[in-house]
Amino acid sequence: MTLLGFSSYLIALGTMSGIYALLCLGLNLQWGFAGLFNAGIAAFFAIGAYVAAILASADSAVHLGGFGLPVALAWPVAMAAAGALAWVIGRICLTLQGDYLAMASIGIAEVLRIIIKNEEWLTGGTRGIAAIPRPFETLLPAPWNNLAFLGLIVVLVAIVYLAAERAWASPWGRSLRAIRDSDVAAAAIGKNVAQFRLEAFVLGAMVMALAGALSAHYFKFLGTTAIEPLMVTFLVWVMLIVGGSGNNRGAILGAMLIWLIWSATELLTNRLPAEWITRSSYIRVLLIGLLLQVVLQKFGKGLLPEKPPRLVGERRETR
């Protein structure tokens, strides 16, 4: 592999890790902070991806589009759309707990996937949306435009991480953890349980939508394969559990580590004989499932376990 090839591989690796880090941080807001079992990550990812793609892509005879909005406008709208959907879903479903919320959210994601598949006038159906512009693409020459896009993703991950860290130590984050650990006790001291849950759910969904928008603009094409529950919902759950739920750094570490394993094994399996290459992706899924089991059983809290924030006046050395 040439130096240029290797560096563009590293840039691609970093870009995807960043997108997954955002998904993990979003899920951590919902599950790590608030204990909301969202098994429909793909729904919010899809809303973000499709709204951004429709708003920013060129005119097409197949699907809705041709608004040609700049990403600076399309992405916030995509996030707002996912936030609105999450608000509606949250108002209806957040009274459900644990397994029930998981069933309802998986159902929402599936119904949305069916809608995207069937409503060709809106989403292009299985033919998808093509020619989604990637930021910096025409602005800079070859490896530098991709590097600039990676830089943008790193900045966005950093912003979301810092905000999530701030939230973790804030009264808002403490209230969420109290509700997560015992909603009855939190309600008894006057916390508005439903409102806190709804806020965490909406914010998490908006971060997931940002990841979806970034991914659509990165691949420049968006079809129904991009919102497969395996690659969005379940891989992100594995990442968060491996990294450590309730820990924002754990969320980022899990995303980077699992994505590194996922793509590095692709490099290895591509060297296998041809009849094994098609099967290799199933071996990878099998191993990812097994890794999840091992981490759950041996490191139940993940690689970076949850830590309560420093108390006011508490010195750093004591921890």
Added chain:
Amino acid sequence: MAALSDFINLYLLPGLVVGCIYALGAIGISLLFGILRFAHFAHGDMMTLGAYLAIIFTASWGWSPYAALPVAVIGAAIVALGLDRAFYKPFRRAPGIVSVIASFGVMLMLRSAIQLIWGVDVKTYDIGIRFPMEFGLLKIAPRQVTIVLVTAALVVALHLFLTRTRLGKAMRAVSDDADLARVSGINVEQVIRWTWIIGGGLAAAGGVFIGIQTKVHPNMGWDLLLPLFAAAVLGGIGRPYGAVAGGLAIGLAQELATYRWFSDEPFVDPGYKPAVAFSVMVVMLIWRPTGLFKGRS
């Protein structure tokens, strides 16, 4: 008359058959939820596994799928026991949600193992063409009769097991109150093992029926998950009889919703069938989360 005949033969009967298949899967989800207190997300893939285990015998030795059915049921029950031992038993004392996450992992592993062993192509059992039997307006395919009758027999057998045998009674006791059952000397681990045997076995039977009715595909378990949960929730999760009623109701609702009720167009586009199951589930979860038959909250 042709309209009525169409309604019965193209919507009502298929709905009943699909309902039987859903019921077989939903019983396991409901039983497992009652005993182990978690929603088993890998249950659809247990059905896929059953369908593929039968293929071993139909493809290699030319068995009839009906002959392969019991072997697939036993095979799936053994796999279910192994999965429980390896991936669910460590979390008996942990909150149920940890087992749900473990079941995500099992789901990924089961599906990828099936794709690895049998490939991703659509497969059929190759039963040949059998002409439907006609009774006046009715046109019934023999396989439809078999599926409904075998499902009915399995449900009756389950009923006799739960009400007449010591083990079945112990199972109901654990479902009502696991701690009370344990202190009264019931071997809870044995009850759990039999829950997996019954749940896994019935799921495999349902999976083989799907293969007999239509075709077998590695992703079919994922598509089944939503109607299965909807059926279990509708019947009151933790209630095996409710799951049977729920399965039939969801199967019928999905098929009947595509009937041309108000115009010449299907009322619900066939592509949106899963949305019917989902709507029923969400309405039930909000309006009556304990199910129609008072399951657990």
